[in-house]
Amino acid sequence: MRNEQKQEVIRASGIAKSFGTTEALKEISFGVNEGEIFGFIGPDGAGKTTLFRILTTLLLPGKGSMTVLGRDVVREFRKLRGEIGYMPGRFSLYMDLTVGENLRFYASVFGTTIEENYDLIRDIYTHIEPFTNRLAGRLSGGMKQKLALSCALIHRPRLLVLDEPTTGVDAVSRTEFWEMLRQLREHRITVLVSTPYMDEAMRCDRVALLQEGRILAIDTPENIRQGYSRRLYSVRSAEKFRLITALRKFPETRTAWPFGEDVHVTFREEGRASGLENFLREVGITDARITEIRAGIEDCFLELMGGAHAGP
Amino acid sequence: MGKQAVITVRQLVKKFGAFTANDHLSFDVYEGEIFGFLGANGAGKTTAIRILSGLSQPTSGSVRVAGFDAAREPEKIKKNIGYMCQKFSLYEDLTVRENIMLYGGIYGMPKKVIRERCGELLDRLQFSAYGDRLIAGLPLGFRQKLAFSVAVLHQPRIVFLDEPTGGVDPVARRQFWELIYETAAAGITVFVTTHYMDEAEYCDRISIMSEGKIVAIGTPEELKSTWQAASVEEVFVKIARPQHVTI
Incomplete structure (x- = not known):
């Protein structure tokens, strides 16, 4: 099952972060390989968002070190930001801009154009293209999610970080969304995704089960199931x-x-x-x-x- | 066991201008039942729940909830139901006890009764040590159990829950469902709406809405066997948007 020349795109060593007396992350270590869909599965408060914010250079770790795409998240944060696509929990869309305007805005922020990378988002964006002139605020949950994903991909990142992309989205849209993520593998984009839904673990190549700032297990979903020792x-x-x-x-x-x-x-x-x-x-x-x-x-x-x- | 209906809906239609949000809905929900009300975004669930809870009037058809008519006696319905949603139910800047007193007061319960039930509730949940703590500092699982208990404090015939266990850890989630089972076993009907198909599997019966109509209704087991699916999620994906072209 394991591929020999796996290249690690994320390496975290002893990452800890506290807010006041709350320890959000308790010295966690893990690696993510190029091209895999890696899931952080855990309930609210497990530390998923804190970890993703450190990973995307939006928050400094309290302790430990992390390299993402070969760059240190603290020292090389500027360069790194251009290479990551990040979709925060509440889709970061401008509700008073149209669908087309949102996409164009994100492209311009990263110094690119929609045309240049359209091939990457085509499969996703075609679902919402009929609504190009609709305000983002007037889209359904599933469509907002697709637009947010398009915006996070428009600069052709090597790593896509999705914080609870399927929360509050109906089951049909969720299934479609996972299908889209799988298609991104063809473009060798590594996908890091968090979810509180245990059943979504099976859709990832590897998962880390996160609880109260600690990793309980990290492996393929199948190996985790096989590790259950009781009848x-x-x-x-x-x-x-x-x-x-x-x-x-x-x-x-x-x-x-x-x-x-x-x-x-x-x-x-x-x-x-x-x-x-x-x-x-x-x-x-x-x-x-x-x-x-x-x-x-x-x-x-x-x-x-x-x-x-x-x-x- | 004779099943007594506490919600009876016949040919419910709700229109907004030319748009039909609820298109001839007919179904019953029974006493002590845990009923899951599912549907894709925009299927018309919220519209139906607003009518069932006395907040909106049907355009036509008959809706009876807890023995009262939704068109003529919405105020009576409101007094006989409870409501809890995941996002907001308790005031964060009030203590546990203050929240209980506030909700009891809103439902017009006498102070003495509220105090008694408040004590019972805290005992039963083993929360007695937390009565004077602010909600803001309490864990999510704890808050959800409390919010549910507050929603049934006035002993309604029916309690409506909107995505009750989203985001909590697997243990807290199960503790919450046991609280729901206990409540249902005591005769209160639990009406659950959710996006989370896993959550639907815990219900006694579920209905699935699509484009204003109920397209399936039955026990999770019945639906899974009818649609030859391994999970409610699979059933849902198969039928909730039949016209939908997948990529």
């Missing part, structure tokens, strides 16, 4: 709340977390799932379906957070 079971019943309560009472239960229609359960000792069916029947839950399943990224995240308690 995991899914239990389903029409009466979810009763089921959860009962699972928590079962003496062998180690963890029991609701997962959509199911409850995912681990046991203190492997193989103790066998007694569960009887236990549930005794407390009046007769429709329970128990199946062993493979852990998803969210199961891994819960486990890595220290999920060794049965829940609240």
